[in-house]
Amino acid sequence: MxxxxxxxxxxxxxxxxxxxxxxxxxxxxxxxxxxxxxxxxxxxxxxxxxxxxxxxxxxxxxxxxxxxxxxxxxxxxxxxxxxxxxxxxxxxxxxxxxxxxxxxxxxxxxxxxxxxxxxxxxxxxxxxxxxxxxxxxxxxxxxxxxxxxxxxxxxxxxxxxxxxxxxxxxxxxxxxxxxxxxxxxxxSSAHCTVLKEDWATYYNEKRSSGSKKRDKQKRRKLEELGEVSFITPATAEERVACFDALAKQKSVAFARMGVANFFEKPGHLDFYRDLATNPEAEELFHLSHMRVGDTVAATSCGLSFGGRYHYILAAYDETAETARFSPGMAQLMELMAHATEEGHTVFDFTIGDEAYKEQWCELEVPLxxxxxxxxxxxxxxxxxxxxxxxxxxxxxxxxxLWQGFTRLRAAFGGFFSAHTARA
CATH class of the missing domain: 3.40.630.30 (Gcn5-related N-acetyltransferase (GNAT))
Incomplete structure (x- = not known):
């Protein structure tokens, strides 16, 4: 043969x-x-x-x-x-x-x-x-x-x-x-950063003394509101609950920014819930959230693949008191520390040129x-x-132009959201 x-x-x-x-x-x-x-x-x-x-x-x-x-x-x-x-x-x-x-x-x-x-x-x-x-x-x-x-x-x-x-x-x-x-x-381009062997070394190299001081102050403020914990849900029910909290928080952000909510498109919620509950996807699809007392203050969703952690969705509760102290950034740093501990060598912020990525990323990926x-x-x-x-x-x-466009989009989005709510 x-x-x-x-x-x-x-x-x-x-x-x-x-x-x-x-x-x-x-x-x-x-x-x-x-x-x-x-x-x-x-x-x-x-x-x-x-x-x-x-x-x-x-x-x-x-x-x-x-x-x-x-x-x-x-x-x-x-x-x-x-x-x-x-x-x-x-x-x-x-x-x-x-x-x-x-x-x-x-x-x-x-x-x-x-x-x-x-x-x-x-x-x-x-x-x-x-x-x-x-x-x-x-x-x-x-x-x-x-x-x-x-x-x-x-x-x-x-x-x-x-x-x-x-x-x-x-x-x-x-x-x-x-x-x-x-x-x-x-x-848009994508952006990523190469992690160090331990989180403390990476964090100290990336953050200025002023930034680290502000990070500590905000973390203390969060701790004053309740016990702060970083949670990776284990069961299918917990994973679905975590994703549903993320989708709800992200939907509020979409409305504020005047951006179309892709979770409302046919099949999108079912897609993410499928991955969240599929036992075969446990190593690939990672969900996590930061709890402050009884509040799910921030949530995130990522993909673990080939030694890289891909940060694909994140949100925070804009209606909670915790929102004043940057819970999303606190959640991100906990997530990067977690990725380091799990042996990932690259933290990939994926597509998007958001300004906050400049604080962490030294690599740009043109698409x-x-x-x-x-x-x-x-x-x-x-x-x-x-x-x-x-x-x-x-x-x-x-x-x-981009700043002007995003402000105009948010203004229209807020107007239509308010009009829909009154209707």
Missing amino acids: TPLTTAFERFTDLAGFATGRQAENSPVRQQNRAGRPEILLSVHEDIEPLKEVWQVLERDGDGTPFQSYLWVSAWQRHIGTKQGIRPAIVVGWDNEGGALFIFPLGVQRGFVCNKLVWLGGDITDYQGPLLARDFVWHVSPAQFPNLWADIREMLPIHHMAALSRMPERIGGQANPFMTLGGLRRHA YDHFEPDTFASWAVLGPKIAYLRAKRFIKQTPV
Whole structure:
């Protein structure tokens, strides 16, 4: 039996050929034309049959928690299906039946044209591929554009590609999607910091004497209001209660800022609650809160993956007396200390250029969007979107304009919230 036969049999088992469940648009192709890598490709509509291969690759390869099987499958189950997105997951195989890459793609149907997107949507801070560590030995940067062209031909009918929030690097290697044309800087960057072996050393290096003095004063004020404790909930019920408190606190902040509340979108609450209660996600999905007496003063949600802690959601109780003494910052410092104790080497604040991140982060991670229209109709759809994203980035990167915009947005948000409450 040749290695190629072994790879084919492994693929057919995953795709369901053995039980007569051949998915539409799931061919196997060996790339052997000039400028093409010699690998096998397959396209999958179903996520679950890929679980074993997917989790092996995420454990041994390069990626982020947002490309993990648990994150992507839960997102598609609760959100993607409601948005009309059909998975079109591309797997590249070596001749021994191992996965060289997984591209968690999907096709979103539209009135004018179908769009190729990453599975994970707007709540996924880093989008992109999952790669084997030796990916570059099989697919060189010069070969990837041709490989991508072949992949697009294999996928279900779509009229444009709109791939956003892609980092320049995937783990220890360059992101192959950076070799494609049509790349534009995303409106926001991501930010992260390298932790020390112990929290005290890191904290002393990062905070000025004045900042440390203010931190102590605010901590004492919180302690005067009640016993301060940092809690990581253990049971499924406790985890759901912690997340529900976070969602409630975050919703208040959204209303104050005049920002759309994504928790109100179909499937979003179910997605997070799924991860909170899934025993398989306990090591990935981390919830915590700071309690001051009987008050849940601050909450947070993060992802632990590959030695990095990803800080994705945080909030505090704006209606409690504790709000005057920066409980969110106190919760953040407790969380960073916790991440250090658990052996994380990087604390990743993920996407967003919020000013408070400058206090901690020495590393900026630029993110990129890739737009590839194929038809006149898709050009017509993408043109206004690209113009909007350019304007959005310009405003966000111009402090005076961004400050004015956020104040105006908050004013309108407060007006409509008050009007809705009276109604």
